[in-house]
Amino acid sequence: MKKIDFKSKSGMQRNEKIVSSVLFLFGIISIFTTFGIVFSLFEETVLFFKEVSILDFLTGKEWTPLFEPARFGVLPLVFGTFLIVIFSSIISLPIGLGSAIYLSEYAPKKARKILKPILEILAGVPSIVYGYFALTTITPIIKSIFPDASVYNALSAGIAVGIMTIPMVSSLSEDAMMAVPNSLRQGAYGLGSTKFEVATKIVIPAAFSSIMASFILAISRAIGETMIVAMAAGSTPKMTLNPLESIQTMTGYIVQISLGDVPYGSIGYKTIFAVGTLLFTITFILNIISRTIVRKFRRVY
Amino acid sequence: MEPKIKIRDMNFYYGDNKALKDINMNIYEKKITAFIGPSGCGKSTFLRTLNRMNDFIEDTRVEGKITLDDIDIYSKDIDPVELRRKVGMVFQRPNPFPKTIYENIVYGLRKNGVNDKQILDEVVEDTLKSVALYDEVKDKIHKSALELSGGQQQRLCIARAIAMQPEVILMDEPTSALDPISTMKIEELLLDLKENYTIIIVTHSMQQAARISDETAFFLNGEVIEHGETKVIFSNPRDKRTEDYITGRFG
Ligand SMILES: Nc1ncnc2c1ncn2[C@@H]1O[C@H](COP(=O)(O)OP(=O)(O)OP(=O)(O)O)[C@@H](O)[C@H]1O
Ligand SMILES: [Mg+2]
Numbered sequence: 390m391k392k393i394d395f396k397s398k399s400g401m402q403r404n405e406k407i408v409s410s411v412l413f414l415f416g417i418i419s420i421f422t423t424f425g426i427v428f429s430l431f432e433e434t435v436l437f438f439k440e441v442s443i444l445d446f447l448t449g450k451e452w453t454p455l456f457e458p459a460r461f462g463v464l465p466l467v468f469g470t471f472l473i474v475i476f477s478s479i480i481s482l483p484i485g486l487g488s489a490i491y492l493s494e495y496a497p498k499k500a501r502k503i504l505k506p507i508l509e510i511l512a513g514v515p516s517i518v519y520g521y522f523a524l525t526t527i528t529p530i531i532k533s534i535f536p537d538a539s540v541y542n543a544l545s546a547g548i549a550v551g552i553m554t555i556p557m558v559s560s561l562s563e564d565a566m567m568a569v570p571n572s573l574r575q576g577a578y579g580l581g582s583t584k585f586e587v588a589t590k591i592v593i594p595a596a597f598s599s600i601m602a603s604f605i606l607a608i609s610r611a612i613g614e615t616m617i618v619a620m621a622a623g624s625t626p627k628m629t630l631n632p633l634e635s636i637q638t639m640t641g642y643i644v645q646i647s648l649g650d651v652p653y654g655s656i657g658y659k660t661i662f663a664v665g666t667l668l669f670t671i672t673f674i675l676n677i678i679s680r681t682i683v684r685k686f687r688r689v690y
Numbered sequence: 691m692e693p694k695i696k697i698r699d700m701n702f703y704y705g706d707n708k709a710l711k712d713i714n715m716n717i718y719e720k721k722i723t724a725f726i727g728p729s730g731c732g733k734s735t736f737l738r739t740l741n742r743m744n745d746f747i748e749d750t751r752v753e754g755k756i757t758l759d760d761i762d763i764y765s766k767d768i769d770p771v772e773l774r775r776k777v778g779m780v781f782q783r784p785n786p787f788p789k790t791i792y793e794n795i796v797y798g799l800r801k802n803g804v805n806d807k808q809i810l811d812e813v814v815e816d817t818l819k820s821v822a823l824y825d826e827v828k829d830k831i832h833k834s835a836l837e838l839s840g841g842q843q844q845r846l847c848i849a850r851a852i853a854m855q856p857e858v859i860l861m862d863e864p865t866s867a868l869d870p871i872s873t874m875k876i877e878e879l880l881l882d883l884k885e886n887y888t889i890i891i892v893t894h895s896m897q898q899a900a901r902i903s904d905e906t907a908f909f910l911n912g913e914v915i916e917h918g919e920t921k922v923i924f925s926n927p928r929d930k931r932t933e934d935y936i937t938g939r940f941g
Binding site: 497498570572573575576577578579580581582583586590591594595 | 741743746748771772773774775778779780781783785786787788789797798801802847850851854
């Protein structure tokens with residue numbers, strides 16, 4: 390065989406060094422921007438809590454920061470967000486998981502080839518389109534079933550958010566299920582299992598941690614979703630669990646104020662930072678829960 | 691004696707590729723039948739036709755007839771899930787489920803509605819004893835099966851198959867991923883098991899086939915070249931190609 394000349398090691402090592410320092414720089418930039426954002430959020434929040442007590446904020450049942458008498462109980466906004474999370478989860482978790490099971494366990498290759506790209510396209514649709522869909526399609530359907538429902542309501546927005554997060558749940562869950570080795574399926578089939586048993590007793594338990602992570606991600610997404618709720622859920626902070634009423638979510642409130650003409654530095658202005666911090670904290674906690682679940686239930690096949 | 695399994699004029703296709711050609715064979719009850727032959731000759735494919743595991747591979751086709759106790763296993767009224775309960779399978783690589791040792795063994799029973807703890811406990815103990823694993827694992831039956839060594843895992847997989855009380859056990863190179871001691875244990879186990887089960891084993895080890903099997907079938911390019919009593923095949927093969935293969939002069 391002909392002798393092969395390898396590239397000199399020292400040259401490669403120099404390149405390695407450059408690449409690694411550039412990547413390090415990128416890493417640092419992303420960490421600093423994150424810290425910067427959190428810091429600016431907290432700074433205004435601290436100012437807000439000099440005027441309003443944290444306890445009143447977290448337990449108050451009325452949110453009327455711009456009216457007289459101004460009240461700063463955030464619970465109505467939390468309830469609004471909660472409603473959206475509930476109804477979007479009712480849609481996205483079962484349908485997302487169901488389609489993941491179908492794609493990974495049942496679908497013939499051809500069906501997979503067609504369905505996967507469609508789901509991915511769905512994931513790329515801007516949320517404003519879903520907001521529009523909620524207003525023009527979902528709301529009229531809801532109104533035809535429940536004539537008392539408000540034009541803006543939590544149910545419509547929740548369903549739209551749910552539809553939007555289906556692809557996320559299904560593609561993450563499917564990836565996790567596809568990662569379960571085929572030998573386990575074969576073993577189960579060899580013991581006389583049906584497809585359904587293989588999916589529910591072998592594949593889902595083996596992929597459990599990642600499936601849970603995808604659920605939590607979908608919930609975080611629903612909590613943070615802004616455009617759909619601003620368009621379809623209304624702007625009436627209300628402590629209700631009735632999905633047919635007009636409500637307001639934490640994110641919905643933040644856009645409303647950001648787009649309005651609240652003077653800079655006023656208490657109304659500061660509220661959005663307090664609400665933002667609360668939002669950040671909730672998603673942060675969810676993130677930690679999801680990491681814990683992934684670590685605790687991770688399966689080594 | 692009536693054969694347990696009869697294969698008549700069987701052809702098998704992966705798409706247009708005819709992987710098994712014109713197979714005729716009888717497999718007898720409570721005997722060990724070994725399949726030998728070079729890589730790619732169709733041994734695994736053949737094994738999988740016997741419990742219809744090939745059904746999962748898209749675009750495959752079987753012609754001819756395979757009967758188990760004179761019932762056509764490819765007939766329309768046969769439920770392949772039911773068939774696989776009777777014809778168990780052990781794979782080349784140990785594939786325990788990521789569950790406890792206990793749950794691995796009772797998986798099939800639970801699935802069939804057996805939930806009585808006393809029965810399940812008994813089955814676990816009995817099957818672990820029959821695969822000579824009980825003493826090694828009796829203190830960690832409720833620990834993950836993945837903590838076992840490869841050889842122990844494979845014996846667990848055999849226990850899992852036996853727990854279903856199958857009539858036939860198919861084994862595709864069950865010892866090829868194992869060390870000599872684990873291999874020996876499994877061979878001894880198979881000799882015990884054949885009192886109650888019909889066993890078909892694919893192996894690349896001539897010694898293994900000679901040591902444990904009653905019947906041997908030699909495969910080449912999708913055909914059965916020779917099939918008969920192991921003693922005869924190894925001492926006095928009729929076909930030159932069989933002789934070349936078992937003496938290692940092949941290819
Ligand atoms: N899933 C499959 N799809 C298409 N062709 C296949 C598939 N599995 C096996 N084949 C083909 O069928 C033929 C027989 O393969 P098989 O796996 O049965 O051989 P084998 O005798 O078990 O070999 P080995 O000793 O290496 O395990 C080979 O030519 C192989 O390429
Ligand atoms: Mg093989």
